[in-house]
Amino acid sequence: MAESFKYGGYIGQLLRVDLSKGGISRELLREDWARDFVGGAGYSARLLYEEMKPKTDPLGPENKMVFMTGPVNGTLIPTASRSSVCAKSPYTGSFFHSIFGGFWGPELKFAGYDGLIIEGESEKPAYLWIDDDRVELRSAEHLWGKNPFEAQEILRKEIGDDEIHIAVIGDAGEGLAPYAMILVDIRAAGRGGMGAVMGSKKLKAIAVRGTGSVRVPNMLRVYNTSLKLSELMNANPGVKGLSDYGTPRNVAAMNAGGILPTRNWQTETFSRVDGITGETMREEVVKGNRACFACSVNCTKYSVVPSGPYKSVINGPDFETVFGFGSICEVDDIKAVCKADEICDHYGIDLISAALSVGWAMECYDKGIFTKEDTGGIDLRFGNADAMLEMTELIGRREGLGALLAKGTREASRIVGKDSYHFAMQNKGLEFAGxxxxxxxxxxxxxxxxxxxxxxxxxxxxxxxxxxxxxxxxxxxxxxxxxxxxxxxxxxxxxxxxxxxxxxxxxxxxxxxxxxxxxxxxxxxxxxxxxxxxxxxxxxxxxxxxxxxxxxxxxxxxxxxxxxxxxxxxxxxxxxxxxxxxxxxxxxxxxxxxxxxxxxxxxxxxxxxxxxxxxxxxx
Ligand code: SF4
Missing domain, CATH: 1.10.599.10 (Aldehyde Ferredoxin Oxidoreductase Protein, subunit A, domain 3)
Structure with missing residues (x-):
């Protein structure tokens, strides 16, 4: 099939999995849609517009998920690592595309597919194993209830290959928490509740191994283009900062410029910013770098807090974690930020929405809308790192006030009222990044x-x-x-x-x-x-x-x-x-x-x- 596709970069084939019937089929990638929409979010939007009816329940069997790559994935083009997962979002109520990096997308192409359409709903927990031509739905009853990292470890052992790539949900996805994410190896399709859609289908994980390749019309041209673009990237000072400090590279500069959202966006300068800058992070917690497929930037950091109350091991933190659990909550301890990141990954929740929900709750507490009675005794002051972590944990478990915050700031402010919508920092239900x-x-x-x-x-x-x-x-x-x-x-x-x-x-x-x-x-x-x-x-x-x-x-x-x-x-x-x-x-x-x-x-x-x-x- 790949040989017959008209354009280079594409495999020419999609995989379709019907979880209700247990059916697995292959179909041609549409040439006209590839030309008109390229791939990823555009191709998926066209497909879902065609195949889904309006007003479909996002958490019902009629919602469909499309995991999609694009023509550059799996080639040498710098940063060609991304993949998209699209569906109608339970969080915003419309089409949503959540993008993730790493290796999963290129691996899917090497297995022989440009994308994967998931439809229906499994009766029992299942996972999908894609091993080149061999595609199987398997029981995931032993994985249900495991956190994303535990589930990945079990799957790698079970399949007997440490190098397979796995998209997996955690407790939040299983429990249909509206902003549940999908963890993909060490990266996240974080936003828009794609993890909840996967959970509604009782699909715990999608594991992929591919041994094929991607055909391009002129290898030398792709090689030369990639070389030129890599040199451009490496010479750019902004991109170099990403390698050194990851996405938090500009925290200090943003603060100096008065554009670092702070105290739930009440202001945009943080007087104690020194504790959470990229430089502090590099010095205090970063132990190594992580790259994506075809990318020399290595912007993801591997960080360890070896002991103490914030003991944690994470791939991060990214800028959004630092702004969300740092300046938004007025917490100036990078180690506490790392711990919050670990909690979000553990439960499988979007850390931007989680952090902004905690920030919103802190402002409610500050204004007397919430009291200690509402917080379960937690002194939810801005700047209280331990309170921030306790509340994040409660969101993960959807217990106490955490059950309300797990709904996100738009819904929580509708329930709470008292003018709290004024500072629910979201549009269409999705909280703002920093x-x-x-x-x-x-x-x-x-x-x-x-x-x-x-x-x-x-x-x-x-x-x-x-x-x-x-x-x-x-x-x-x-x-x-x-x-x-x-x-x-x-x-x-x-x-x-x-x-x-x-x-x-x-x-x-x-x-x-x-x-x-x-x-x-x-x-x-x-x-x-x-x-x-x-x-x-x-x-x-x-x-x-x-x-x-x-x-x-x-x-x-x-x-x-x-x-x-x-x-x-x-x-x-x-x-x-x-x-x-x-x-x-x-x-x-x-x-x-x-x-x-x-x-x-x-x-x-x-x-x-x-x-x-x-x-x-x-x-
Ligand atoms: S390493 Fe960073 S810059 Fe490179 S593709 Fe991954 S996320 Fe993007």
Whole structure:
């Protein structure tokens, strides 16, 4: 089958597993969809739009999960390590793509598949074993209840191979916790509750071993492109910082610039930041580096706290862990941050949503909305590291106040009331990652319109932060946000890593992306053609959301961003008033050719992108 596929980089085959019937089948990758959507999130959105009905229960058997690679995975192209897992999210209620790195995706291609569609629901706990052509559903009753690392260890022993790659859920996924994640070897498909979808299907794990390869039209061209891109990456100081300090490389600089979200975003400077900087982390806990397939950056750190109350061993912490369990909770101890990371992995929960839920609860406690009676005696003050860890543990176990916080800040604030929604730091239910918005209009409108909600992988503040454009002006910010959307989604469809931002972005689709895609596929894309594919991918995801009932009214920011100016530091006074946001949304929708009233793509736009089939549903 691989031999017959028209374009390089692809295997040409998908695997489909029906858990209700125990059926396993193979089917052709659609050439037209590969050309129109490339792979990853875009291909999955097209497939799920076709195969799922609107209003499907995210935790019911009708929801489908698509694990998908892209054409670059498994080749030498730098950072071609990523994979996507997509489904209707139980956390946001719309299409969600969660991206993870490591080796699992390339291994799936080496086993002979571009992607994997999971449908139905198993009667009993099961795991999927993909060993090249041999694909089996096996009982996972002995794995149910095991934490992700224990389950991986048992599976590796059982299969007799230490080098297989395993996606697995923990207790949170089994228990359908709304922001449960999937651990993939040492990495996570963290966001959007994909672990809960997997748990609802009683699918504990997917283990993969592949011994094949990926065909490209001209090996020398791929080799030379990869070499050039690697040299570019290695020469870039921003990328070098990633190697040295991991993603927390800029914690000190962000704080100095007044854009490190702190105290549940009440401010954006942290007076005790020294305890959680990349430099402190490197000195105190980091013991080694971890790389992904085809990547020399090694940005993931391996950290050990050998003894004491925060004794832990983790792959991390990443910036999001440091901001979430550090500055958001005003905890200045990197060792406590490591422990919080370990707890999240142990239970299989998204650490951004968990940390922001703890931060929200700390603010409730600070304001007297919660008392010790509510917290079970825990003194949930900002800065209390032990209280933060106890509450994270309770979220993992979904006990006491943790049961409420495991629902996330949007739902918890709806239940609690008392104006706590004002500081529930989320959009569409998904908590924000640690990238400042209030000083940056394009970032604000990008966060508000993001299909996943508070995801820093749908929008970036880099061009505004680095002064590539006038930070304060509103002019052109709708267009800038849309073009940033485009480079990010193109990477999520080709499956390149956003962290190599200077190479693939940062303000629009970079020629390097086009060169990498052309080299592996044999296409001859130019910028307008590539941009149009990205626009199609973005509109496809918007159509899915519109069909679920999402409209302009859902493109929002938390009241805190719209009403509370940053109170101090270099960005003092920055705020995004609601009326300004609405103006930016008009600018953004107009640039995209979307209807200003509904925020949905128009018939004209859909026809232009070849998405006419969605017009009945969304126009
Ligand atoms: S930059 Fe980091 S996360 Fe991205 S592919 Fe490389 S090692 Fe993996």
């Amino acid at each position: 990238h400042s918005a209030r000083p940056y209009p394009a970032m604000c409108v990008g966060y508000a319109t993001g299909p996943r909600g508070g995801s820093h992988h749908d929008i970036r503040n880099t061009p505004e932060k680095l002064g590539m454009v006038d930070r304060k002006t509103l002019e052109g910010k709708g267009a800038l946000a849309a073009e940033i959307n485009h480079w990010l989604i193109m990477c999520d469809c080709a499956l390149l890593c956003h962290l190599a931002e200077p190479i693939w972005g940062p303000d629009k689709i970079n020629n390097n992306v086009i060169e990498a895609l052309n080299a592996v596929t044999g296409w001859n894309l130019d910028f307008p053609q590539t941009r149009k594919i990205a626009e199609r991918q973005w509109n496809m995801i918007r159509c899915f959301a519109a069909r679920e009932g999402f409209t302009r009214a859902d493109d929002q920011l938390p009241p805190r961003f719209m009403e509370d100016p940053i109170p101090d530091g270099p960005m003092k006074g920055s705020v995004m008033p609601k009326e300004t946001l609405e103006r930016l949304k008009n600018d953004y929708y107009s640039y995209r050719g979307w209807d200003l009233e509904t925020g949905n793509p128009t018939r004209v736009k859909l026809a232009d992108l070849g998405l006419e089939f969605a017009a009945e549903d969304v126009c």
